[in-house]
Amino acid sequence: MNILIINGPNLNLLGKREPEIYGSETFNDFFSKLKIKFTNVELAYFQSNIEGELIDKLHEVGFTYDGIILNAAAYTHTSVGIGDAVKSINTPVIELHISNIHAREDFRHKSFIAPAAKGVIFGFGLKGYELAIQSFL
Ligand code: DQA
Numbered sequence: 380m381n382i383l384i385i386n387g388p389n390l391n392l393l394g395k396r397e398p399e400i401y402g403s404e405t406f407n408d409f410f411s412k413l414k415i416k417f418t419n420v421e422l423a424y425f426q427s428n429i430e431g432e433l434i435d436k437l438h439e440v441g442f443t444y445d446g447i448i449l450n451a452a453a454y455t456h457t458s459v460g461i462g463d464a465v466k467s468i469n470t471p472v473i474e475l476h477i478s479n480i481h482a483r484e485d486f487r488h489k490s491f492i493a494p495a496a497k498g499v500i501f502g503f504g505l506k507g508y509e510l511a512i513q514s515f516l
Contacts, residue, residue, distance in 0.1 A: 380419070380420050380421065380445045380446070380515065380516070381420075381421045381423070381440075381443070381444045381445050381446075382420055382421070382422055382423070382444065382445060382446040382447070382448065382512060382515055383422075383423045383424070383425060383436075383440050383444050383446075383447050383448070384410070384422070384423070384424045384425070384447075384448045384450075384508060385425050385426070385433060385436055385437070385447060385448070385449045385450070385451075386406065386424070386425070386426040386450050386452070387426075387427065387428070387433055387449075387450060387451040387452035387453070387454050387455075388427075388428040388429075388452045388453055388454060389428065389452055389453070390406065390426055390450060390452050391406075391426050391428065393405055393406045393409075393477075394406070394408075400477075400478050401477050401478065402477070402504055402505060404505060406424075406426070406505075409505050409508070410422075410424050413508060413509065413512070416509070417512055417516075419516075420512060420515075420516070422512070430454055430458055430460060430461065431460075433451060433454065433461055433464075434460055434461060434464045437449075437461070437464040437465065437467075437468055437472075438464065438467075438468065440470065441464075441467070441468025441469060441470045442468060442469050442470065443470070444470045445470065445515065446470060446471055446472075446473070446511075446512075446515040447468075447470050447471070447472045447473070448472075448473050448475050448508060448511040448512070449461075449465070449472050449473065449474055449475065449492065449496075450474075450475045450476060450477070451474070451492055455474065455476070455480075455487075455490050455491065455492055456486055456487055456489050456490065456491070457491070458491055458492075459491055461491065461492060462491030462492050462494070462495060465492055465495040465496065466495040471497040471515075472492070472495070472496050472497060473496060473497055473498050473499070473500060473511045473514065473515075474490060474492045474493055474496040474498070474499040474500070474501075475499070475500045475501065475507050475508065475511055476499075476500070476501035476502070476507070477501075477503075477504055477505060477507060478501065478502065479501055479502030480501050480502075481501070481502075482502070498514065500514075
């Protein structure tokens with residue numbers, strides 16, 4: 380099974396960025412542990428701060444991969460283009476957020492991705508990525 384994790388803007392700063400919300404672990408460290416935990420899955424990871432690059436990646440893998448875990452970060456709440464890309468591909472997408480977006484500012488309650496997602500996981504910290512992989516398995 381092939382699963383791609385896509386992280387959007389500012390998530391390259393995990394570990395340094397607002398650790399009280401997002402924790403103090405870097406995504407690279409976490410991803411190394413994930414790969415050891417799920418040796419039965421071909422796990423890949425892509426991060427970009429650029430909306431169009433996230434859309435290009437969804438198009439690239441969205442007809443061949445078995446699952447995509449998408450944390451589009453701030454673009455979740457603004458991007459019709461990413462929402463449309465998720466609707467346009469065949470691979471099921473799980474929308475993921477590290478924090479509980481519904482316990483935060485109102486603008487984070489809106490998602491352009493959720494209507495097209497297989498499911499949404501939020502509020503469980505980095506553990507959410509594990510839950511998403513388990514749901515694909
Ligand atoms: C986030 C939540 C978003 O509202 C925010 O813009 C992010 C990260 C999360 O993982 O909790 O950058 O997607």
